[in-house]
Amino acid sequence: MGRLKHPISIIILVALATLGLRFLFSYILALPFAASAEAGPIDTLFNAHFWMIAFLFSLIMVMMIYSVFVFRRADDDDSDGPHVHSNTRLEIGWTIVPTFVVLGFGVWGAVILNEITRPKEGEMTVNVTGKQWIWSFAYPEQEDVQSGELVLPVNRTTVLKMNAEDVIHSFWVPEFRVKQDLVPGRETTLRITPTETGAYKLRCAEICGLNHTQMEADVRILSVEEFDAWVAEKSAAPAFAEMTPEERGAYWASAEGFGCVACHSSDGTPGVGPTWQGLYQRQEQLTDGSTITADDAYIINSINEPNAQIVVGFNPNIMPQNYLEQFTTREQEIEAAEAIDLDIAADLIAYIKTLQ
Amino acid sequence: MFRTLKVLLTSALVKGLVGQFVAWALGYAFIAGLRALRGMPTPWLYEPAVAFGGIISVIGFLLAAGVLTDWLKWVVGKRTPLRHGTPEGKPEWSRYVNVDYNHKVIGIQYGITSLLVLLIGGSFAIIFRIELAQPSMQWLNNDQFNTLFSAHGIVMIASILLGVGAMVNYLVPLMIGASDMAFPRLNAFSYWVGLPAVVLILMGMAVGGWDTGWVGYATLSLRAPLGVVLFLLGFWINGFSSIASSINMLVTTATMRAKGMTLFRMPIFVWGAAAASIIQLTSTQTVGVALTMSIAERVLGLNFFDPAGGGNPILYQHLFWFYSHPVVYVFVLPGLGVISELLPVFARKPLFGYRWVALSSMGIALVGFLVWAHHMFTSGMADALRVPFMFSTMLVAVPTGVKFFSWVATIWEGKLPKNPPTPLLFVLGSISVFLIGGVTGPILGTIPTDLHLHDSYWIVGHFHATMFGGFIFPFFAALYYWYPKISGHMYKESLGKLHFWLMLPAFWVMSIGQMSVGLLGMRRRVADYDPALGITTTHVLITLAALVIGWSVLIMIYNFIASARMERVAETNPWRSRSPEWQIPSPVPEFNYDVPFEVVGDPYDYGLVGSSYIRDALPAPSGD
Amino acid sequence: MSAVSAHAPHDEAHAHEIPYATQLRSNRLGLWLFMFSEMFLFGALFAARFVLWGNTRPDLSQEIGLLATGILLLSSFFMYRSEVGAAHGDRTRFLRSALLAALMGTIFFVMVVVMEWNVFGLSGELFGIELFGHLKPSDGVYGGVFYAMTGMHALHVLSGIVLILIIWWNGRRGFFTPERHWGVEATAIYWHYVDVVWVFFYPALYLMGQVAG
Numbered sequence A: 001m002g003r004l005k006h007p008i009s010i011i012i013l014v015a016l017a018t019l020g021l022r023f024l025f026s027y028i029l030a031l032p033f034a035a036s037a038e039a040g041p042i043d044t045l046f047n048a049h050f051w052m053i054a055f056l057f058s059l060i061m062v063m064m065i066y067s068v069f070v071f072r073r074a075d076d077d078d079s080d081g082p083h084v085h086s087n088t089r090l091e092i093g094w095t096i097v098p099t100f101v102v103l104g105f106g107v108w109g110a111v112i113l114n115e116i117t118r119p120k121e122g123e124m125t126v127n128v129t130g131k132q133w134i135w136s137f138a139y140p141e142q143e144d145v146q147s148g149e150l151v152l153p154v155n156r157t158t159v160l161k162m163n164a165e166d167v168i169h170s171f172w173v174p175e176f177r178v179k180q181d182l183v184p185g186r187e188t189t190l191r192i193t194p195t196e197t198g199a200y201k202l203r204c205a206e207i208c209g210l211n212h213t214q215m216e217a218d219v220r221i222l223s224v225e226e227f228d229a230w231v232a233e234k235s236a237a238p239a240f241a242e243m244t245p246e247e248r249g250a251y252w253a254s255a256e257g258f259g260c261v262a263c264h265s266s267d268g269t270p271g272v273g274p275t276w277q278g279l280y281q282r283q284e285q286l287t288d289g290s291t292i293t294a295d296d297a298y299i300i301n302s303i304n305e306p307n308a309q310i311v312v313g314f315n316p317n318i319m320p321q322n323y324l325e326q327f328t329t330r331e332q333e334i335e336a337a338e339a340i341d342l343d344i345a346a347d348l349i350a351y352i353k354t355l356q
Numbered sequence B: 001m002f003r004t005l006k007v008l009l010t011s012a013l014v015k016g017l018v019g020q021f022v023a024w025a026l027g028y029a030f031i032a033g034l035r036a037l038r039g040m041p042t043p044w045l046y047e048p049a050v051a052f053g054g055i056i057s058v059i060g061f062l063l064a065a066g067v068l069t070d071w072l073k074w075v076v077g078k079r080t081p082l083r084h085g086t087p088e089g090k091p092e093w094s095r096y097v098n099v100d101y102n103h104k105v106i107g108i109q110y111g112i113t114s115l116l117v118l119l120i121g122g123s124f125a126i127i128f129r130i131e132l133a134q135p136s137m138q139w140l141n142n143d144q145f146n147t148l149f150s151a152h153g154i155v156m157i158a159s160i161l162l163g164v165g166a167m168v169n170y171l172v173p174l175m176i177g178a179s180d181m182a183f184p185r186l187n188a189f190s191y192w193v194g195l196p197a198v199v200l201i202l203m204g205m206a207v208g209g210w211d212t213g214w215v216g217y218a219t220l221s222l223r224a225p226l227g228v229v230l231f232l233l234g235f236w237i238n239g240f241s242s243i244a245s246s247i248n249m250l251v252t253t254a255t256m257r258a259k260g261m262t263l264f265r266m267p268i269f270v271w272g273a274a275a276a277s278i279i280q281l282t283s284t285q286t287v288g289v290a291l292t293m294s295i296a297e298r299v300l301g302l303n304f305f306d307p308a309g310g311g312n313p314i315l316y317q318h319l320f321w322f323y324s325h326p327v328v329y330v331f332v333l334p335g336l337g338v339i340s341e342l343l344p345v346f347a348r349k350p351l352f353g354y355r356w357v358a359l360s361s362m363g364i365a366l367v368g369f370l371v372w373a374h375h376m377f378t379s380g381m382a383d384a385l386r387v388p389f390m391f392s393t394m395l396v397a398v399p400t401g402v403k404f405f406s407w408v409a410t411i412w413e414g415k416l417p418k419n420p421p422t423p424l425l426f427v428l429g430s431i432s433v434f435l436i437g438g439v440t441g442p443i444l445g446t447i448p449t450d451l452h453l454h455d456s457y458w459i460v461g462h463f464h465a466t467m468f469g470g471f472i473f474p475f476f477a478a479l480y481y482w483y484p485k486i487s488g489h490m491y492k493e494s495l496g497k498l499h500f501w502l503m504l505p506a507f508w509v510m511s512i513g514q515m516s517v518g519l520l521g522m523r524r525r526v527a528d529y530d531p532a533l534g535i536t537t538t539h540v541l542i543t544l545a546a547l548v549i550g551w552s553v554l555i556m557i558y559n560f561i562a563s564a565r566m567e568r569v570a571e572t573n574p575w576r577s578r579s580p581e582w583q584i585p586s587p588v589p590e591f592n593y594d595v596p597f598e599v600v601g602d603p604y605d606y607g608l609v610g611s612s613y614i615r616d617a618l619p620a621p622s623g624d
Numbered sequence C: 001m002s003a004v005s006a007h008a009p010h011d012e013a014h015a016h017e018i019p020y021a022t023q024l025r026s027n028r029l030g031l032w033l034f035m036f037s038e039m040f041l042f043g044a045l046f047a048a049r050f051v052l053w054g055n056t057r058p059d060l061s062q063e064i065g066l067l068a069t070g071i072l073l074l075s076s077f078f079m080y081r082s083e084v085g086a087a088h089g090d091r092t093r094f095l096r097s098a099l100l101a102a103l104m105g106t107i108f109f110v111m112v113v114v115m116e117w118n119v120f121g122l123s124g125e126l127f128g129i130e131l132f133g134h135l136k137p138s139d140g141v142y143g144g145v146f147y148a149m150t151g152m153h154a155l156h157v158l159s160g161i162v163l164i165l166i167i168w169w170n171g172r173r174g175f176f177t178p179e180r181h182w183g184v185e186a187t188a189i190y191w192h193y194v195d196v197v198w199v200f201f202y203p204a205l206y207l208m209g210q211v212a213g
């Protein structure tokens, strides 16, 4: 012992503390259930990082606390410690060794990144659109099915092609580990390969304004057969011509349509915009002091010029001002494919009327 | 009583605030008047008028407070000798609410303002933490929640910058043996311009708030409520303070050091402060550009970020993080300087590897300029860009590690007191807290793990740990350590210890709790969360811890106020430090040193018999 | 709380006045640091131009741009003469050149604001050259970047003109001596700096890339 007393104690204490901390981490720093192929290598890297955190923390804390308790002086002891200035070899050591460690982690990170982002065989594409505060999904390879929930087959890599309509949003399902922003004006992509069937939640991870908290969508991972059945059911949906205006209105309002439901509830729950329940013919108090009856003209005007008539208790500048244009584009698209004379706004009013 | 009120009401502080609001009204009326001339009515809280008034209001504040008076006199060729000491017939305390050019007064002004702003920002956190203690919404709505956390972030950062200003202004001239800063008027300007900036930000909360967080990303900032304009403006104005004070600090250090004080004989705190100043001097400008562009896009209709006109929302993030990453090192470098400064004094041993520690500050600052895009790993950057940023980010760990290892080597075999006084407790506490903050950084730096952690509460845990460990704890250590120097009184040790033993464990609970919920899927900046995530208990703990931290800070403030009125007069050098400021009486005389001292040795040669750092440190004789 | 001991008498304050030589050294360093800081401001705008415009540029009047640039560069020459004049105690030369520099700066400023920005909405031609620009601030990123860069630069030119007028006014009253004329020196350095910035901005705005928009 003698000269080696301190180093040996330190080594033992650091080793014990590292193991103890790593063990503790598995409770207090636990990752959620892993449900994608990408989660595999990422969790390995997490694990390595947790080991490093446990070790570095133990190393420095053990030495610090050891010094505090082992070398401390009595209250009346005014003497100084040994006059040790520096030690070049030590200093070079604690510069070089961490450099290699962090570079090693960097290389490892790059390798895993390449693994999870590179194109895989048999990929399927889903278009993801985010806007304040709703998600919608389109399946170009499955007869252009539109959906308000993300439904994917298990064990097949999906490329999510993502677009934002207004501000930045971010796609995150914790069980899949990976995350990607949706940026207005450009397309971003994310690859995920779900490995476990089940239900998950997609939640927007980038602050996107008032209702960022509520910007969620359901995610369902199905077996291949179930997925095909879902696609078949979705694409067998009746043509617009076969639907009643009320049914069409409900469709337009949903995430698959124009996402009105993000702000206007149909059951009286308070939202960012006035609820549609009982809206038709309701007396509304406007911010300019006047009162108005919610008739067809008022509703059309509220779609066309949302800031013109603001109901007391709600904020202007939240609803996009271009819905009528979007309606016209969509009407023309559909009219080109189906023999029907569409009026989306009228459909919506018909739907609202049913919500008494 | 009446006299006190009179002095207060005629102080620069009150005049400035009145001037600010008068100028605001005038600016608003100017725009409204222009519109009226063209026959247009001006709606209530019309944005361009509010923004223009906001800019004018800052000038109004400065003019009314008298910050610009001397400079304006220079313009017409008048000489203006610096006024020293308390003005005739005014009480001593009136110096602190008036424009004063003494660096110690300005340092204390910074310090008090910093603590007040910390209380304001901290109480915002307490308010929204109570909401987050339970799932579903209890007493805030989304709107209020968003405004509160956004304001919490920026107000806290303002508080940190003020605190850095406090330490730099009070300590640097004393430590290098100067009688004041190189540009005393610019120094006063740096302090005073920060006040209207904070007022602007707080007013932003009153006129509709904003929901962008402290980062103010485009294009959300272009659609957010009116308050965002005042937030952007206040942030921008604060930049003037940073730039001016960094110039002052760097010039003072370069030209006014005592004889014999070579760069490697400066007290180590000065190195940290200098590295921080280099960052403030340069990168503040780019965030200024980002903020100006956002305001211009909103108010004047110029296009930079909105893709509808060809703009690029990612450009904002680059300009923003080019400042806002390096600025985190502005927060910590002076704080780490305090740790390096205090450890040798208490351990009675030289600072281990002084040169390498000094250079590591510069290393952190330098590498810190090359890592900004690690905040944007998920923004859709090409891999060819994000991989290099991953490597540079990982490299910052190296110079930071040098500091930790040197600290440990400093106290190894050192003679720390058996019964550690409060400043030492805070120093040891900050090492532990900054360490956990630091080591949770590289996991964010490797992209695959960051893809999970980005915008989760892990980040929240990471940066509260770095900011508390790198700034709040060292700042509190510095306050306790230099309190006897500043006030001439000794604080109450038992209350100091109570503060520490409440704050440290509470902080650990809060920070680890935040990391824990983040891993499990808790997003940042959300008013509510899904109980199915299984994080409710942890959230309750975080909130309770937040309350304890809040109370402990109040104890410190009570301690300082109460001790200043008490008879416990401090010894000249209670910590037996070799640093020059401890060789002269407390409180420090108006002109610091009567005879400029000469440096004849190394600053931290504790344990070297017969050595001394300085010669001839005589205090300036005081007036009476 | 009494944090600074009681007031000091005035004669004592004199003993602590910083010597002029030290103050001058500090002033010089301070100014250079300020300009170093501003480099990041202009650099950020410069970078934004390349991000947003890429290899294109708006259609601007080459003649006006070249003329304005020439005038600004020439003004630097007069500013230099002015400073030399002040340093040699040649007051006439100092004052006259300063005024000339300010005048040219003003012409440059007017060319940017009145002609390129066309704030008064004028139109007109001289020798077949269109005198007034047609790029509006609301013209997408072209308008945005152009107005931001020229605007930020024009603000500096304007403050430079004000500084020159201040030293001119004080110089007339004999404020500066060959030994003590820091104000003149600072103004001259600042003015040259603003010019150098334009040397980078001008090609970025007027010369590089294909005409678009």
Ligand code: HEA
Binding pocket: A056, A098, A099, A101, A102, B215, B328, B329, B331, B332, B374, B375, B376, B377, B393, B394, B396, B397, B398, B400, B401, B402, B404, B435, B437, B438, B439, B441, B442, B444, B445, B446, B450, B453, B454, B455, B459, B462, B463, B466, B467, B470
């Ligand atoms: C004082 C503030 C401070 C400090 C010092 C740091 C320090 C570091 N930070 Fe942190 N960071 C913030 C404040 C700070 N950060 C803030 C405020 C945010 C969020 C902003 C927002 O979005 O609102 C953030 C976010 C943030 C991100 C973005 C995350 C995201 O949004 O996705 C990243 C990514 O790389 C990161 C990394 C790092 C790293 C690598 C360090 C390194 O400097 C740490 C270095 C230190 C150590 C590593 C410990 C000691 C070293 C050793 C003992 C040597 C041996 C070490 C090894 C071998 C690893 N930080």
Ligand code: HEA
Binding pocket: B118, B119, B120, B121, B122, B123, B125, B126, B129, B149, B150, B152, B153, B154, B156, B157, B160, B212, B213, B214, B215, B460, B464, B467, B472, B510, B523, B524, B525, B526, B542, B546, B549, B550, B551, B553, B554
């Ligand atoms: C120095 C910086 C600093 C400090 C000290 C703190 C301190 C605290 N922070 Fe801070 N925080 C930030 C900087 C800081 N924060 C930043 C930059 C963000 C990011 C914002 C964004 O996302 O944009 C953030 C975000 C943030 C979040 C995430 C919000 C979200 O994403 O939804 C949370 C949540 O727990 C939180 C909590 C706390 C708590 C509980 C404290 C506590 O420690 C506070 C302790 C309290 C006090 C110190 C005050 C004591 C006062 C009283 C008890 C009342 C008396 C009042 C008066 C007399 C006026 N902070």
Ligand code: CUA
Binding pocket: A130, A131, A132, A133, A168, A169, A170, A204, A205, A206, A207, A208, A209, A212, A213, A215
């Ligand atoms: Cu969309 Cu947050």
Ligand SMILES: [Cu+2]
Binding pocket: B324, B325, B328, B371, B372, B374, B375
């Ligand atoms: Cu960073």
